[in-house]
Amino acid sequence: MEPPNLYPVKLYVYDLSKGLARRLSPIMLGKQLEGIWHTSIVVHKDEFYFGSGGISSCPPGGTLLGPPDSVVDVGSTEVTEELFQEYLSSLGESLFRREAYNIFENNCNTFTNEVAQFLTGRKIPSYITDLPSEILSTQPLPTPGPYLSANSDSVSPELGPCPTKILAGLAGLARPFGQALRPFLDPIQIQPHGGSPIGRPNGQS
């Protein structure tokens, strides 16, 4: 029996903040984050990713994000394109439905991790999958003290009303800053543009 074909599997890693996270995270979160990572799996000459619009595919590097910031070699797989499409369709109807997207719990990296394990048995690098917990566990900012109150009138003129309101609201919180941010961040839906949703093999048109 002839050996089955091996297809390379790559992980495309994009920094959604385009470098801002690296520069501003120490200030904003009190810890160093290298980036806000969005990942996709590239196999069979197609890029697959999960966003708020469900599982999508595009030519490699074909989203509006442009070329990836880094490429990680995940390994090789024997899974054929046809089989992979069936698997993705199945995923798209269960664990990775469009409505199931959550920026912390079930995001693009969750998807990529799942697919990578399916295809090669290996996981994606931990710095990517650990990102949500990194953000959520950040320590609170040093509180500005009694000067800042919920009353925005007493705010110094340099700060605009908006950030002071947020800060005021958070000042009294004992939770980690990231947790406090969660209600604001949770509804965020990320969907890189440029791809098309995948469907059942015989239903695609």
Add this chain to the structure above:
Amino acid sequence: MARAREEARDSQLVSGREPTSRIIRVSVKTPQDCQEFMLAENSSVHHFKKQISKRLHYDTDRLVLIFTGKILRDQDILSQRGIFDGTTVNLVVRTRLKGTLPGPGTLPGPTDHCTHHSEPSTSESAGMLARLGRLAQSSPELTDFLGQLAQLLTAAPESVVQFLENPVIQGLVNEKPAKARQAPESSRQNPQKPEPTLKALETLQNPARQQELLQANKQDLEALTAVPGGDNAMRPVCSDIQQFMLFTLAPLVASKGQNPASELCKEEANAHSNTDTTITIPTASAPARPLTQKVRAGQATQARSVASNQTHSGCGLRMPDINSGHNLLSQESQQPIGKATLTSQLRPSPSALCKALHVLQQNPALLHQLASGSPLQHHLPLLPILTNPRALQALIQIEKGLQILSKEVPGLGRCLWDPDDTKMIMLTMMMMIRTL
């Protein structure tokens, strides 16, 4: 589980060594959920699949097990593949068995009208419609024609409908290899120049197939009218269709009178300069003979000689054969039409036309033969008129007016009309309408 233990025991007995196979717990992960299975570590993948099949109720043929990116073959042993206690394998359940693909021939481009079927008739028509679709896409003329055909289909009586459909199908299909029609599964990309006439004739001679095609194609042809046109590739086909449309009626006319026949032959002779269609003549004429003989056999033969005499004078190659097929018309031609002058309109009997239509319907080969022999390019505009009932009505009114006019002012009628072309048009219009 008991089976696994049995297997383990068996392997111990065979090997005669210390028991090495343990029962392991393997997780099977699907996109939907994850389940655990207990089995011996040296059991085969096939055995594993059977267990999965029992619990999840999927056919083993549809199960695909993947571990570390490798697809597990049925004859593999779990431990050899690195599957130990606590490992997880992935499972994909195929939606359909490998090898059973959807039916052939979808309409390319904008339409999905043609669904896949496994029955031969529909798949055949599906394949054919794929070609029709492609053809229709490439020519605005053909699209118009199909549109009018669709109109006529809804309005016209059965015989005319079938008459039109068969030759249309013939003409269209003859642009593509006819063997594709016979083999519905065959590829659509076959670009060979048709040697198809013979085969097309054979296939269409089968009345059962004709019926199937007609049934399936009626709606599909109408659907095809929605397909936008655009290319010149269809022009030859279009003209072919129009040609045989005309030619079906041309011999009818020809059989009525000597003079019209010779006139027709003159036009034919002019058109014979078209080399493309002459290629099909030899092949067409060959099967034409058996067909015409068929027709002959089924028809009365009284007036055959009359028809032959009429047509032999100055007629083209195939006319005698073809017209002998229309001998039934000659019966009707006993009416003193032959005496009518060239310039006046001919009055073939409607029933003759009806019968002629039936004959042609039964022998679409004749139509194509007629059509392919002599492209009357200048008759192209006839087709929309022929197929559009309202246009027909309008022409009839015009014709009647001209009749009156010619009676009142004998010399005037000719001046108003281009004699040759429009005479043909008028004649055919009349005949068509009277049968409707």
